[in-house]
Amino acid sequence: ESTHYRAHSLHSGRLSVPEDQNLLLAAAYVSDAQYNRNVPFETSPRAIRLYYFYNHWTMQVAIYFFICVDLSLALFEEPALFPLPFLATSLAEVLCLTAFFGRLVHFAKVTPQMVFWKDMKNICIMVTIVLTLIDLIIYGSLEAVNVHSVRWSRALRPVFLINFPESRQIRRTFRSIRNTLPDILYVFLLFMFSVLIFSLMALKLFGDRGLKTVEGLPYFTNILDIVFELYVLVTTANSPDVMMPAYNFNWWYCLYFITYTIINTYIFMSVFLAVVYNNYRKHLKNEIRKLAYLKRHKMIEAFNILKVKVGTEFVVTEAQWRRLAKVVAPHISSPHLELLLRISDEGQKGHVDKVSFLRLADLLNIQVVTINIRRHPLEDWMPRVYRSSASLLVQRMVRHRIFVWVYDVIILINAIFIALDERNPFISYAEWLFLSLYIIEILLKLYTYEPRAYFGTHKMECYVMVGFLFFFFLARKYNSQQILDIVLILRILRLLRIIVSIQRFRVIVTTLINIGPTILTFGGLVLVVYYVFAIIGMEAFHGKVRFSDPNFTSPDALVCGNPALKDSAFARDRYCKNNFNDLASSFIVLMELTVVNQWHNILSETGPAASPGLLGVGIFIAFILEAFFVAYSLEKSEVETAIEKKIQELGVGIQEEEMQDGMLVDNVDAKDSGFSGDDGDNKRKDLKGLYFRIASKKYRTVDALLQQMFESEIAPEEEGPSLDEILNFSPGDLYPKNPNFENSA
């Protein structure tokens, strides 16, 4: 029993945080090598090497590469964007399947059998591999005798993306959606009921009036049509067209539509958002609580493996602690290690007590950066010239705020010039002027600031400039349309600099950048959903709609190659390219359906696929709301983790650095405005040149921040619930019996 749980906590990819997992493993390794104690899981050097190899970044990159190849096969298979023979694609697919199977075998080697076979994810992958192989064989043999069948297993490919341990973020989002469904269901049923009631009313009110729509069709005579029209009205996509015939007939009938819009669009959609957001929040909190307790649990286990009794309490000796830290973080520098030890072993008693040991994972996580306050290279080469009064004046000028403003104005003027007609030769020359002004700016800045520091703090700007110059001369040489487009975009991206120079904007942008990585998770989710729908859509609707050159006006091209589309809104608005003829087009159609407007026109040609989109958008909004609320509440206050407090107590230099003539400001400012410091006066000598910097709050992810908040609320001595309880946490336990004012309002 105990073995099972320990092993589970060791290998459960779902909830592990790499640091504490490594630490537990390393603790077992260290203690094993030393005392050969009998820990309840395999910790032979070979097993640990295998485990590290499994977690090595090359292996992870390889598996992602194969997943990408597998998913992108749909581009080359019929209906293909770039057709390849079946033999080539099927060989590639078999190769991918082999890689997935190999990865799975590797995982089985480093995981206890029982845990491996209990994990649904592994079963899923195996079943999918087998099904794909079967499908390949059937399809291949039918193809050999020239019978065309359906490659149905292609819709299963996202299973690999979801089920490998590396994509736990996507799985978590899926879980959020699944957990939200039951609550949503009741709101949705009530909503559908309301739509039905209104449809009945509409049928009775307008059905017998003999009204006609703009297209001359009978208006609101069939109950199913009415339900569909009113459902579309909820998305406001056909407002006010759907109302006009009734409104034209009698003024009073608009009250019906107004009531309908208020109830079903505004109120129900808000309630829907409220339910989604509430659930998202509940489950997020639950997952974070789980993570925090699991981490605590593993750290205690690691402590128990290494503990030695000294006096009345259990501790970890300094030697063991050093060995452990070296195993976990082999590349750590020795002054850094000394610093961590000094924080962990406050009284310098030669051992680390339990409370300090539990913080080890966080300590190892703190960024420590070495900042050498470098002098400008020119100052070394020709100090006389660089420090001459003329040179100093230039430097002061460049550092002055007005210099920034002048260049902001230049950028704005440049924007106006871009908007003007380019064929005018004067404007075309002006572009050369702007280009030289930007180059002068860069040269001036390189003259004033230390080049590496400047590059470090203005990465984006430098990339844009270098990219721009590169493509600019490339375009001159080859005169290719695509390259010119890139140059244009880069030229406009330069304008973004203005945003960075305004403080209030920077706060919003920083939050958006923090959200970035998690938005990518949504990208993965969208990819999975779109992929499955695209494969199904391609099988079902492939070739139904054909796109011809827009200037080609043959009658066939006007109806998208499908006579059934004659006189439809679809053909009239030239939507022919919205088809399921290849993977890329399918993705774009699905995206258009997600954006909702005109979806009723597209839908009528393709098939129902919009509903999951709404829930996805709901979750997405919920996520951004949450991220912003956390960001806001942090803006107003300081979250101090236990460690930050500790370091401050020790006086180990959590203090705003004193700036040298604004030189360092440029080094530090744009990167983070958080803490940085050295290790106090008396220790300065030991750790010279080493700055102890805690990564700024601004750039931490929402999840990490919430986890820190939660951890700071568990007492350092608290052991937390048992592993069994942790794994079965339900969100319902989260609510306090008496909600307080702060929580609820």
Next chain:
Amino acid sequence: ESTHYRAHSLHSGRLSVPEDQNLLLAAAYVSDAQYNRNVPFETSPRAIRLYYFYNHWTMQVAIYFFICVDLSLALFEEPALFPLPFLATSLAEVLCLTAFFGRLVHFAKVTPQMVFWKDMKNICIMVTIVLTLIDLIIYGSLEAVNVHSVRWSRALRPVFLINFPESRQIRRTFRSIRNTLPDILYVFLLFMFSVLIFSLMALKLFGDRGLKTVEGLPYFTNILDIVFELYVLVTTANSPDVMMPAYNFNWWYCLYFITYTIINTYIFMSVFLAVVYNNYRKHLKNEIRKLAYLKRHKMIEAFNILKVKVGTEFVVTEAQWRRLAKVVAPHISSPHLELLLRISDEGQKGHVDKVSFLRLADLLNIQVVTINIRRHPLEDWMPRVYRSSASLLVQRMVRHRIFVWVYDVIILINAIFIALDERNPFISYAEWLFLSLYIIEILLKLYTYEPRAYFGTHKMECYVMVGFLFFFFLARKYNSQQILDIVLILRILRLLRIIVSIQRFRVIVTTLINIGPTILTFGGLVLVVYYVFAIIGMEAFHGKVRFSDPNFTSPDALVCGNPALKDSAFARDRYCKNNFNDLASSFIVLMELTVVNQWHNILSETGPAASPGLLGVGIFIAFILEAFFVAYSLEKSEVETAIEKKIQELGVGIQEEEMQDGMLVDNVDAKDSGFSGDDGDNKRKDLKGLYFRIASKKYRTVDALLQQMFESEIAPEEEGPSLDEILNFSPGDLYPKNPNFENSA
């Protein structure tokens, strides 16, 4: 100084809660009449009568009546829905202005001069009255010499609605919006900047390609057109049409539109919602904190006026307390008063201490209802028959769950019949069958349940049935279209009964009903905004678009009477009735603009008016989100106010009533499932037939609940900050230095 503040707290309409305001006044009155003590504001019987008269409901109804008349004058003035001569409308307006002025004078009488003149609201009203009179005179005299001018003062009319003390809810919402604006502004600027950057890119990417839209117009060649199109794309109203030409030209260009939609529609709109919601929440909390502290402050002041030293502490004597309660609530029954006194004077020491006194306003607020467990009238008239076994069987049948289910099924079948064709004689007869089934149901229920109790718990159903029967026979008699429509709607409303019979739905519906009153506030807000825009719109666009009968197809009718609209989407889609020719049409146009879709088509004919709508919708969603979160957190937990706890301590019957054969369940269940009880065993005799019921949580408003939560967190002895501090609370003070996990996630 002190006088000013006291008086302000007494009369400030903005933050007062009627009970504590009355209490303070009454305390002054009682003490004055008794001891003639010199309290620092006028408390002569005449002054208090004047004050009560000012707050009397007839006066409030009168002022609302005049506001309604004043606002609805726009229906009768040129451009009019029902034209009236200028003399009539101007006379009515002068009458209204007189009424407003009278009300203001009355208010000045009951308010200290300094406070009156410091209040911006009063100045506003006076200025508006003067301006309106000036405008009336100018317009009238110009009209007399047949010169047509503009009645600009009509746009000022909503000032009266906003500025009278009775509409503090609308003012609060306006304040919310105003407070949110600065934060929104930065997001909006960033958003506009992003739109501009994308517009520049679009101009460069697509401008020189010579592309054409579906209508054959040049595509993306003018920067201003591009900005407008892309701004419309944010609302998704022209997606995917705006993308199709570029997408048809080159596959890769769709990436531009996808990026644009993700950034500007999804991310920016979410950020926008997050900022609005966050601000709404912050200000709501602040207002509630203010209210709670102000109430506490007034109660302490009242206590200080009445206090008498007994032993070491100050108390209020029982005689004073009784006199006070009688003044504040003259209609209170004496057993009820005894009960309150027993709760306030726990030890029956003959006086009430400070902590108990501070709760008096809440105590008086508790609903006390007398429930006599009545027997069925038939049981009195003919007990033998009513209690015969056949009769009891019928009663048991009707009470059985299956009876409800059977009728739910009947309603569903009825719904299907309504959806079917009515001209079929069989279905037309079926409607008679359903009608008789419903009547039988009502008769059976009246036979089983006590009629008054049944009516009390099934109000909605009874109203619908009575209304239905009334209009049904009215329609038979007069055969009018309008009446038949009402009958149809009532017939369908019967279907709503199904929702009430499912528990999960009832929770959602209850929340929506609770939100109801506050949604009306939004109605007021929308009315104000629409009114101003409608007046301006009518002056500017009156007669530009004319509506003719839809079947009339003269060339003039096809272009809405305006040759400029030839070939426009506006005329093609028959939008001619969307015009500013009278108040009602204007309101509908503004509503359509708020609903967003197709707004670009309508807008091109009318004028820019959509932007305030978005913010309003944002606040509305924020409000519903908040209401739901409070409702959710309450569903999970019990909020006990100090009084509920107190009553429970005393054992005064906070206990679920024991039900008599399900009879009382019907009396209590649907109304509220909250507490109800009698006053314990030994006191039962004294207060016979009186049930002490605390209004159920379910039906309290969000504000009231939040206030209770906050109050339960202030210690009963705490005096709170000074009045000066309370009035200057800023939302920034609300945030704790260290946000905790519960708050932030």
